[in-house]
Amino acid sequence: MVVLQAGKSPFKTENTYDEKLKIWSGGEKRSLFSPDLSIGEITFQQMERNPKLTAQISVTENTVLTWQDIHTNSMKVATYMRKLGLQQGDFVGIIGRLTTHLTALAYACFFNGTPYHALHTQYEESAIERLFAITKPRLIFCDGDEFEKVQAATKELQVQIVTMRNHPTGSLSIQDILNTPVESNFRPVRLKDGTDQILAILSSSGTSGLPKPVTVSNSHQIIGSFLPVDSSIVQYNPNTLDWASGIIMTVNAAVFSLTSIIEDCDFEPATLCGLIEKYKISMVFVSSSQLAMLSNCSEFYSADLSSVKYFFYGGSNCSLETQNKIRSRLSNECVNFSYTITELNSTGCLNFNFDEKPNSVGRPVRGIKIKIVNELGEAQGPNVVGEVCFNNGQKWSGYYKNPEETKKMQDSENWFHTGDLGYMDEDGYLFLIDRLKDMLKYQTIMYYPSEIESVIAEMPNVVEACVFGIWDPVNGDKAAASVVKKPGTQLEAQDVVEFVRKRIHAKFKQLNGGALIVDQIIQSGNRKANRAATKAEFLRIMQKNSI
Numbered sequence: 001m002v003v004l005q006a007g008k009s010p011f012k013t014e015n016t017y018d019e020k021l022k023i024w025s026g027g028e029k030r031s032l033f034s035p036d037l038s039i040g041e042i043t044f045q046q047m048e049r050n051p052k053l054t055a056q057i058s059v060t061e062n063t064v065l066t067w068q069d070i071h072t073n074s075m076k077v078a079t080y081m082r083k084l085g086l087q088q089g090d091f092v093g094i095i096g097r098l099t100t101h102l103t104a105l106a107y108a109c110f111f112n113g114t115p116y117h118a119l120h121t122q123y124e125e126s127a128i129e130r131l132f133a134i135t136k137p138r139l140i141f142c143d144g145d146e147f148e149k150v151q152a153a154t155k156e157l158q159v160q161i162v163t164m165r166n167h168p169t170g171s172l173s174i175q176d177i178l179n180t181p182v183e184s185n186f187r188p189v190r191l192k193d194g195t196d197q198i199l200a201i202l203s204s205s206g207t208s209g210l211p212k213p214v215t216v217s218n219s220h221q222i223i224g225s226f227l228p229v230d231s232s233i234v235q236y237n238p239n240t241l242d243w244a245s246g247i248i249m250t251v252n253a254a255v256f257s258l259t260s261i262i263e264d265c266d267f268e269p270a271t272l273c274g275l276i277e278k279y280k281i282s283m284v285f286v287s288s289s290q291l292a293m294l295s296n297c298s299e300f301y302s303a304d305l306s307s308v309k310y311f312f313y314g315g316s317n318c319s320l321e322t323q324n325k326i327r328s329r330l331s332n333e334c335v336n337f338s339y340t341i342t343e344l345n346s347t348g349c350l351n352f353n354f355d356e357k358p359n360s361v362g363r364p365v366r367g368i369k370i371k372i373v374n375e376l377g378e379a380q381g382p383n384v385v386g387e388v389c390f391n392n393g394q395k396w397s398g399y400y401k402n403p404e405e406t407k408k409m410q411d412s413e414n415w416f417h418t419g420d421l422g423y424m425d426e427d428g429y430l431f432l433i434d435r436l437k438d439m440l441k442y443q444t445i446m447y448y449p450s451e452i453e454s455v456i457a458e459m460p461n462v463v464e465a466c467v468f469g470i471w472d473p474v475n476g477d478k479a480a481a482s483v484v485k486k487p488g489t490q491l492e493a494q495d496v497v498e499f500v501r502k503r504i505h506a507k508f509k510q511l512n513g514g515a516l517i518v519d520q521i522i523q524s525g526n527r528k529a530n531r532a533a534t535k536a537e538f539l540r541i542m543q544k545n546s547i
Contacts, residue, residue: 001016001017001018001019002016002017002018002019003015003016004016004017004024004363004427004428014026014027014028014366015027015363015364015428017382017428019381021371021379022371022372022379022380022381023369023370023371023379024363024364024369024370024371024424024428025364025368025369025370026363026364026365026366026367026368026369027366027367028366028367029220029221029366029367029368029392029393030225030366030367031220031223031225032220032223032225032255033220033223035195035220036194036195037195038110038113038188038189038190038191038194038195038197038218039110039199039218039220039222039251040107040110040111040112040113040188040189040191040218041188041190042220042223042254042255043107043110043111043251043254043255044071044107044110044111044187044188046254046255046256046257047067047068047070047071047074047107047254048071049257050067050231050257051066051067051068051071052066052067052068053066053067053231053257053259054066054259055067055069055070055253055257055258055259055260056070056100056103056253056259056260056261056262057259057260057261057262057279058098058099058100058262058263058264059261059262059263059275060262060263060264060265061099061100061165061264063100065100067254067257070103070104070107070254071107072182073101073104073178074104074105074107074108074111075108075111075182075183075186076104076108076177076178076179076180076181076182077101077104077105077108077177077178077180078107078108078109078111078112078183078186079180079181079182079183079186080177080180081108081109081112081114081139082112082183083180084138084139084160085138086112086114086138086139087112087114088112088113088114088189088191088192088197090114090137090138091114091115091116091117091135091136091137091138091201092105092109092114092115092116092117092137092138092139092140092141093116093117093118093119093132093135093137093139093140093141093142093150093154093159094106094116094117094118094119094140094141094142094241094242095118095119095120095121095123095128095140095141095142095143095146095150095242096121096141096142096143096164096165096240096241097121097143097164097165097240097264097265098238098240098262098263098264099143099164099165099174099264100262101164101174101178102164102240102241103250103253103260105141105164105174106200106241106247106250107250107254109200110188110199110251111188111189112188112189113188113189113190113191113192113197115198115199115200115201115215116200116201116241117131117132117135117137117200117201117213118200118201118202118203118240118241118242118246118247119131119132119203119242120203120240120242120445121143121145121146121240122445122506122507122508123203123211123506124504124505124506125149125152125153126153127211128149128150128153128154129153129154129156131203131211131213132153132154132157133156133157134213134400134401134402135201135213135400136157137157137159138159138160139159139160139162140154140159140160140161140162141161141162141163141164141174142161142162142163142164143163143164143165143166143264144163144164144165144166144167144168144171145165145166147161147163147168147171148168160172162174162176162177165264191218194218195217195218195219195220196217196218196219196394196395196397197217197218198215198216198217198218198397198400199216199217199218199222199247200215200216200241200247201213201214201215201216201400202214202216202242202243202244202247202342203242203342203446204341204342204343204399204446211446212399212400212402212405213399213400213401213402214342214343214399214400215396215397215398215399215400216244216247216342216345217345217394217395217396217397219345219346219392219394221345221346221367221392221394222247222248222251222345222346223251223252223255224248224252224346224347225366226347226350226365226366227310229252229256229258229283229310230256230257231256231257231258231259232282233256233258233259233282233283233309234258234259234260234261234279234280234281234282234283234307235249235253235258235259235260235261235281235282235283235284235285236260236261236262236272236275236276236281236283236284236285237249237260237284237285237286238263238267238286238290239285239287239444243444244340244341244342244344245285245314245315245338248346248347249285258283259279261275261279261281263275267286267290267293269290269293269294269296269297269299269300270297270298270299272284272286272294273294273297273299273300273303273305274299274303276303276304276305276307276308277303277304277305280307281307281308282307282308282309282310283308283309283310283311283312284308284310284311284312285312285313285338286312286313287313287314287315287443287444288313288314288315288318288322288444288476289315289443289444289473289474289475289476290313290444291313291318291322291323291326292318292319292322292473292474293474294326295322295325295326296474300329301329305329305330308330308331308334309331309334310334310336311326311330311334311335311336312336312337312338312350313326313335313336313337313338314337314338314339314340314361315441315444318337318473319473320358320359322473323335323337323354323358323359327354332354332355333352335354336350336351336352336354336362337349337350337351337354337360337361337362338350338361339361339362339430339432341390341416341418343396343409343410343416344368344390344392344416345392345394345396346365346367346368346392347365347368348364348365348368348370348390349361349362349363349364349365349368349370349430350362350363350365351363351429353429356427357425357427357429359431360425360429360430360431361422361430361431361432362429362430363428363429363430364390364430367392367393368390368391368392369390369391369392369393370388370389370390370391370424370430371389371391371415372384372385372386372387372388372389372422372423372424373386373387373389373417374386374387377411380423382423382424382425382426383423383424383425383426384423385421385422385423385433386421386422386423387417387418387419387420387421388418388420388421388422388430388432389415389416389417389418390415390416390418391413391414391415391416392416393414396410396414396416398410419439420432420433421433438450438531440469440476440477440479441476441477442469442475442476442477442478442479442508442509442512443475443476443508444476445508447479447506447508447509449466449467449468449469449479449531450467451504451509452467452479452481452500452504452509452511453465453466453467453481455499455500455503455504456481456483456496456499456500458503459491459495459496459499460486461485461486461489461490461491462483462484462485462486462491462496463484463485463486464483464484464520464521464529465481465482465483465484465496465521466481466482466483466521466529466531466534467479467480467481467511468480468481468482468531468532468534468535468538469513469535470513470514470535470539472512472513475512478512478513479509479510479511479512479513480511480512480513480514480515480516480535480538481496481500481511481514481515481516482515482516482518482521482534482537482538483496483515483516483517483518484517484518484519484520484521485517491517492517493514493515493516493517494515496511496515496517497510497511497514497515514542516538516541516542518537518538518541521534522534522537
């Protein structure tokens with residue numbers, strides 16, 4: 001066992017490398033609480049400790065809540081759920097932006113041991129219908145903006161829907177729920193399956209094109225005990241409860257009595273700069289695309305950002321140029337890349353040593369192990385490229401009701417296969433090279449090229465199509481397509497773009513990178529489309545045409 005040097009990190013690390021097994025470790029996981037306590041019990045008791053501290057400020061709804069307010073509201077929502085007969089094993093559906101009472105809804109689910117199943121507001125009706133048909137939520141909370149879409153998608157479930165904002169006439173609103181008197185002697189439930197029990201269900205694209213419900217457990221690994229944070233921290237995170245960062249920061253806000261600054265609108269970098277200055281925000285988590293937007297924002301270079309202690313970003317690739325722009329305005333130690341997968345239930349890696357290891361996603365945090373495997377599943381040593389695999393040493397309930405895809409993600413030895421190609425260097429830092437899977441991300445929303453290809457294939461003049469992602473530092477993977485038309489027919493690239501626009505309403509699945517009519521799709525040895533080669537040819541032709 002080799003103990004790896006900590007470098008210049010301001011945080012203590014216990015990283016080791018097992019030369020025999022070829023496994024890197026972030027050290028033993030530790031919990032700040034009794035191991036039998038659920039996340040609901042922990043957050044409940046922590047809210048009681050600091051009732052007068054400010055818990056949340058909504059800058060769009062102009063509300064300020066203390067931890068006592070959120071504690072009371074959470075118990076009201078939980079009491080309402082109990083009166084409806086919701087029990088452990090039932091699900092609550094959530095499709096909502098960061099409105100004032102969204103966190104109370106999450107904590108209510110934690111208190112009751114009734115997991116929530118969260119979907120992104122941009123999901124199409126068909127995706128909502130398919131995913132909620134799996135978990136069959138007994139109660140759904142959504143914004144009024146999505147009410148009709150959610151109602152249509154869940155008509156077979158005959159489920160009650162509560163709106164969180166912009167309430168349609170006659171709908172049941174969150175304010176109605178908050179009129180519920182708190183149950184006498186209210187206490188959070190004891191979980192039947194302990195910390196292995198499901199805390200929430202998020203969405204992940206897994207190893208095929210359709211989103212799958214991925215379970216998150218009550219494991220204490222979700223608590224960020226590797227960071228020295230306390231109630232003085234004011235945090236900002238634009239991601240909702242359907243993201244791993246959303247649930248992680250919601251849990252940790254209650255555990256450490258943090259103050260959260262929230263807004264229920266799309267991310268605006270200039271607004272964030274103003275919020276940091278006004279509220280003295282000390283911890284920020286944004287996606288890599290949002291980081292790129294911030295680096296191109298003039299307000300970023302004039303605002304007072306001196307309050308920021310921790311600035312985390314992640315979710316996709318990020319150019320070195322963008323990272324250096326951000327670091328030019330912030331303390332070097334506070335800017336850190338965060339790398340994980342939803343299935344891991346926690347942060348996977350953090351890079352606290354950018355100066356020494358630029359473009360690395362860092363080392364595994366406490367409780368996390370990493371190995372790099374080749375195509376045969378054999379562990380590889382330092383500086384050898386292979387698939388990145390994680391192990392968190394805890395039970396995972398898998399993709400809900402999908403054992404086949406669960407086995408593809410986690411092997412018999414409980415290693416998660418990320419689908420990312422990378423290598424560990426001799427100092428135990430992880431570097432990512434490319435995606436092994438075809439999954440793409442546009443503005444952090446996951447999608448697959450096959451979804452768009454199937455739509456293009458419906459065009460009568462199309463023989464074959466290959467869709468791939470063109471990297472953009474702000475938006476992420478912009479879908480682009482190379483298309484083969486039927487001989488003797490007329491088909492223009494713009495026809496393809498317009499056809500997709502009319503058939504697919506989600507903006508992240510548009511051909512934002514354009515289309516190209518080609519004579520043939522480049523194939524691999526197995527006679528399947530070679531996306532990488534087709535993409536390279538697309539870029540070559542587009543560059544040539546632009547000259």
